[in-house]
Amino acid sequence: MTAVQHLKRTLIGLSLLGLAAHASAQVHVNDAWVRATVAGQTSSGAFMTVTADSDSTLLSVASPVAKDVQIHEMSMKDDVMRMGPVNSVALPAGKAVKLDPQGYHVMLMGLTGQIKEGDQVPLTLTVENAKGEKQSIEVKASARALNDMGGMDHSKMH
């Protein structure tokens, strides 16, 4: 192998590594699920854990199963549950941000049909990094039973 060939190989190797790093530098979505609905129910919630490698922001979520998808924040004070839309959710580098029934969550509003337990619901997350670069992440969220406790009781019950 000539020195030039060797250099070429090394460069290709490096660039591939670079690509790989570029593709994974980003955002991991785990445990995505949506709550199943009964017929006629027009909205439901989607929940997941989002981790970004660098400081980023979750800007929006889209899904073909709902006319309008919003990010809401729930808070509880003196047993009053307060709910409302937020513009974005901060994803600090390396921090697993939970979108769960106790905090931020994705609202699927104006459902196009009933979501049945076991359905795979496609979600597209739009995340922006600190440089202003936007990225789309496709997620399939499986539908859990309407009466799923959403992790709230599981740890204490078992």
Place this chain on the structure above:
Amino acid sequence: MSTLFTRRKVLTGMGLLGLGSLLGGCDYSPKLNFKYGKDLSDKIMGRTFKLKNTDGETVTLSSFRGLMPVVFFGFTQCPAVCPTTLARAAQAKKLMGRDGKIMQVVFITLDPERDTPELLDRYVKAFDPSFEALYGTPEEIAVAAKEFGIFYEKIPAGDTYTLSHTSTSFVFDTRGNLRLGLSASLTAKECAEDLLTVMEVC
């Protein structure tokens, strides 16, 4: 009827004097010792609500005489606290075993404009077939909510709305006396323990 009424009056009187515990098995004392929930025995709330069940029948508190009503206000488009609370109630009922039979979950919609009787019925029965949902006109709902000291308000969300609301579950004993408030943060097991305490009252 009149003797029974008099007897109850006397017993209630005795209970108020703190003699309830002398009446073997029946605890008439106005205070109950709950481990997790809030004792609401001295609160006058939720006595005169009048709403419709999903069959269109008029329902008042006395419709649940002999049962232990657990009243919770919410709406079907609620993503988190409502399904979690109803699922918790279903679980608590199971944990109580045979005693759970007298527990009657009553879900009152705070969103009568969007929650139809049919939808409400399907929704609550998805948690437990014994659960009941009540609805009314927005005015009737407002009166019922006020009676329970329920805070609720519409929050604009895009071109629609969501609701903020009090998430306490209110528990009455089998005679229709308000006894216990269960916060949304409690587990099914904690609720079941306190619900069994309510059942110790005759």
